[in-house]
Amino acid sequence: MSDLIRSLRLFVRLNEEGSFSALGRRQNLSHTTIARAIGDLEQHFGVRLFQRTTRSQALTADGERLLEHAGAILDQMGLAEADLAGAVAARGLVRVGVTTALGFHYAQRLGSVAAQHPDLMIELLIADWRDAADHGGLDLWLWAGDGRSAAGSTLLGQLPRVLVAAPEYLAHHGMPASGDDLIQHQCLTYGYAARAAPWPIDGRELEVSGFLRANSSEAVLRAMKGGLGIGLLPRIQVEEDLARGLVMQVMPDAEIPPIPVMLATGFRGMRMPMRARVVMDFLEAGFPV
Known part of the structure; x- marks a missing residue:
């Protein structure tokens, strides 16, 4: 089972990195090791996960389905590890939309998160959003409030x-x-x-x-x-x-x-993955006072 979990993790990271070579550089793994892990998954589930050419790779429909399941499985494993080991573990990509001023503010303070969660990757999408609907594909996003709240959003703080x-x-x-x-x-x-x-x-x-x-x-x-x-x-x-x-x-x-800043999440009505919870806690704790 441990080999299967490791292969699932490599599969998720391969999709995030976009190529065998990029993942190999980040994880210090050989192309053969990564290819063997993906091959083991394809053999285990009896499906093809990637369409590969000499220049690109893309998930197949079965690959997309497994990616969704893999994320849930790895999140549950992280919860189990945290519960039994008494530590917080977070893995994977978290996409965060932030306003310009806050984006630069948070970017300067990410060192502590990186040190504590080396398997976590944060993508900041920086723009002066004012519309709570501008959140396509984001896990968390901040927006400048104007007295109206998006459903499920909370007041993060006030910017003088x-x-x-x-x-x-x-x-x-x-x-x-x-x-x-x-x-x-x-x-x-x-x-x-x-x-x-x-x-x-x-x-x-x-x-x-x-x-x-x-x-x-x-x-x-x-x-x-x-x-x-x-x-x-x-x-x-x-x-x-x-x-x-x-x-x-x-x-x-x-x-x-001051400007009221709202915090919203793409997990409304669902359990929030640990990776997103860690980042949300960082946004809340690091809001300028």
Whole structure:
């Protein structure tokens, strides 16, 4: 049975890596060893698992079915190992959708997860999602809430926002002191709707405009640092630049509501695999405070 479990693990990892050579490099295994494991599985189940050519490989229909079963079997084995050994084991790929600012924040902190779970692989898909429906193929995803919750989602936390600009921009255009001053400036915005969302400043919804609008906060950040205008960005995205004096906070006493960040999972109504549970715990514990 142990050989069968090992072969199933190699089968799952082979599908994730995409080729014998990639899996061999990552696992330090020979092509022959991997091929023997796949051959043993095909003989055991009496099916062909991969369609292989000299340039590519793809799962057969039977391979797709076994992949689903293999994932469940390995998850159950992990649970049994954790229960009996008193340790948490996580294996396999977890695909996580994150906003730009949080994606960079979490990426810097993945070392502890990698050290504790060497058989775990995390794929970060980074974009400034605002639509809870944007989650195709993801195991976990974060999105900026707007008062509406996707079914099964939970509030992960709140991200404070600040107004920031490059010193050279402020030296040339002056420092705004109020919302009325602010709307006279170049305000760099990001979003997806047909019109830019107003900026909520001191209880007002300010209709701002500027030279640049983007669907990425990172693009706004770089344009702002280049002296193009004022940005309204998550504090975690600019706190290092603020500390180094590369950017300056604008209207520091202004009241700006934080961004609610929601956490959703693709396992609603199903038992969450251990690999996803470990990553979800990491996202919750590592949320900036």
